[in-house]
Amino acid sequence: MVLTSTATHPDEKDQSLNSTFASRYVRDPIPKFKMPEKSIPKDAAFQIINDELMLDGAPRLNLASFVTTWMEPECDKLIMASLNKNYVDMDEYPVTTELQNRCVNIIANLFHAPISEEETAVGVGTVGSSEAIMLAGLAFKRKWQTKRKAEGKPYDKPNIVTGANVQVCWEKFARYFEVELKEVKLKEGYYVMDPAKAVEMVDENTICVAAILGSTMTGEFEDVKLLNELLTEKNKETGWDTPIHVDAASGGFIAPFLYPDLEWDFRLPLVKSINVSGHKYGLVYPGVGWVVWRSKDDLPDELVFHINYLGSDQPTFTLNFSKGSSQIIAQYYQLIRLGFEGYKNIMENCLENARVLKEGIERTGRFNIISKDIGVPLVAFSLKDSSQHTVFEIADHLRKFGWIVPAYTMPPDAQHIAVLRVVIREDFSRGLAERLAADIEKVVKLLDTLPSPLTTKVAHITAITSETSEKVKSAIETQKEIALYWKRLVDGKRLGAC
Structure with a gap:
């Protein structure tokens, strides 16, 4: 597609020589929630909107x-x-x-x-x-x-x-x-x-x-x-x-x-x-x-x-x-x-x-x-x-x-x-x-x-629960080892003191 609109700004004078999709208006984003500072060619405005509308469902x-x-x-x-x-x-x-x-x-x-x-x-x-x-x-x-x-x-x-x-x-x-x-x-x-x-x-x-x-x-x-x-x-x-x-x-x-x-x-x-x-x-x-x-x-x-x-x-x-x-x-x-x-x-x-x-x-x-x-x-x-x-x-x-x-x-x-x-x-x-x-x-x-999403969800929850359970068990064992270490340490000090 070729732009045929008359340039309205000095930097637009060569726009008619470029294809639509190579123009800066299509390549550069247009502000979504604020009005643009400058006008753009009608062809570019049409193309920008038309391209987005392609993502709508077919009526x-x-x-x-x-x-x-x-x-x-x-x-x-x-x-x-x-x-x-x-x-x-x-x-x-x-x-x-x-x-x-x-x-x-x-x-x-x-x-x-x-x-x-x-x-x-x-x-x-x-x-x-x-x-x-x-x-x-x-x-x-x-x-x-x-x-x-x-x-x-x-x-x-x-x-x-x-x-x-x-x-x-x-x-x-x-x-x-x-x-x-x-x-x-x-x-x-x-x-x-x-x-x-x-x-x-x-x-x-x-x-x-x-x-x-x-x-x-x-x-x-x-x-x-x-x-x-x-x-x-x-x-x-x-x-x-x-x-x-x-x-x-x-x-x-x-x-x-x-x-x-x-x-x-x-x-x-x-x-x-x-x-x-x-x-x-x-x-x-x-x-x-x-x-x-x-x-x-x-x-x-x-x-x-x-x-x-x-x-x-x-x-x-x-x-x-x-x-x-x-x-x-x-x-x-x-x-x-x-x-x-x-x-x-x-x-x-x-x-x-x-x-x-x-x-x-x-x-x-x-x-x-x-x-x-x-x-x-x-x-x-x-x-x-x-x-x-x-x-x-x-x-x-x-x-x-x-x-x-x-x-x-x-x-x-x-x-x-x-x-x-x-x-x-x-x-x-x-x-x-x-x-x-x-x-x-x-x-x-x-x-x-x-697989059923319900079955998958249950399996996921089971896996998480199982993993959590293993971590809890590991943490408990670690706590037991720490407690045993301190007990031995304290007992050793007591024997040394004697």
């Missing part, structure tokens, strides 16, 4: 992530063309605002929101599901507080009931906005929230029960319909009106296409809000999320800011102010480009590739599959025998083949279960599924030839 082989890693070139062009648009400038970019509103309405209709054709859905685009959950949680908290104040009751100890398998963003919401998080513990063989136990934990201070449509642990959908039934009965008995929020970050763009008859959304009366990640199975690069409410009544108006939008009111409810427009535009592209048929085909293909991988893993005879058939297309599996080797060793060895497969322990009270999880995304082909299954089998066979 398409990152099977830990639910996040989209591939989009069509036409969408890439739209993204690049809109990178310099600040979404918050609604007066300047009215079309982008219109596209966001269209996405909200498409998603709300996909989730069976009870709105007429003349009505506009209530929702907003967010920076991933984390912001979406923060907004939904704030709406529940404010509605609960307003009602408690009107009733003359304390309103300083709100809580949310969830399963212990919730994503960390729920813990963030609870900590940041001073809400107690009451978690239903898991158990071996049942890795999602038990609706009955969740309803038992509901009290007068519960602002909502959060159900997950697609647990990050196993991909399983929680039983929102049963939760709705049990919570309806409790509300009747107590006079409360505890609502439900569905965290459909992973499953919101899966269930409508693979399981259309599954009732989990606004078809259930207590479901007041739903969040979904556009950058997961919404098939958009990170980071974009969406949150929609059942109706205007479920979003307190005091949380909504109203700005003038070309002579008309434009309500906005976000935690962020400035943010890019490109992901919103990309989401609209996917929704109209693929349509219901396209999303359905992609999700069916993901499910089929998950089946291929699952069968390949089962053929090894070494694993238990713990993910369910109905849920996010992923495969979660644990070792049948972990006495010699662990899933963490398997994950480490798979990296040598290029695969990034996460290994982790389950939340309380199932933390003694350790699993591997492979997320099947749109760009994970059948060929890759077959290759991964073959590589997993190779790793297992390789580990069979290696």
Whole structure:
């Protein structure tokens, strides 16, 4: 590569005659934590950063992530063309605002929101599901507080009931906005929230029960319909009106296409809000999320800011102010480009590739599959025998083949279960599924030839203990010899004195 930039300093005048990797900018280290004193050519800056980024994992082989890693070139062009648009400038970019509103309405209709054709859905685009959950949680908290104040009751100890398998963003919401998080513990063989136990934990201070449509642990959908039934009965008995929020970050763009008859959304009366990640199975690069409410009544108006939008009111409810427009535009592209048929085909293909991988893993005879058939297309599996080797060793060895497969322990009270999880995304082909299954089998066979880390550790401890024991024995013998020497010396002096 040849540098073509114009020299900006006298000592750079001959840089264009040198190759990039022979230039002093690439050979000499750049300060990591301070701004350099002088500018460097754009080619050199690019090369320095690009070289470091080569050490990152390959996104398409990152099977830990639910996040989209591939989009069509036409969408890439739209993204690049809109990178310099600040979404918050609604007066300047009215079309982008219109596209966001269209996405909200498409998603709300996909989730069976009870709105007429003349009505506009209530929702907003967010920076991933984390912001979406923060907004939904704030709406529940404010509605609960307003009602408690009107009733003359304390309103300083709100809580949310969830399963212990919730994503960390729920813990963030609870900590940041001073809400107690009451978690239903898991158990071996049942890795999602038990609706009955969740309803038992509901009290007068519960602002909502959060159900997950697609647990990050196993991909399983929680039983929102049963939760709705049990919570309806409790509300009747107590006079409360505890609502439900569905965290459909992973499953919101899966269930409508693979399981259309599954009732989990606004078809259930207590479901007041739903969040979904556009950058997961919404098939958009990170980071974009969406949150929609059942109706205007479920979003307190005091949380909504109203700005003038070309002579008309434009309500906005976000935690962020400035943010890019490109992901919103990309989401609209996917929704109209693929349509219901396209999303359905992609999700069916993901499910089929998950089946291929699952069968390949089962053929090894070494694993238990713990993910369910109905849920996010992923495969979660644990070792049948972990006495010699662990899933963490398997994950480490798979990296040598290029695969990034996460290994982790389950939340309380199932933390003694350790699993591997492979997320099947749109760009994970059948060929890759077959290759991964073959590589997993190779790793297992390789580990069979290696000593167990536990055995090695025990042997190491035994060796240290044995060595220490010998040293202790030697020291004791030495002490005995010293004592005998002094005894003889003292006895000899005594005899001499006599």
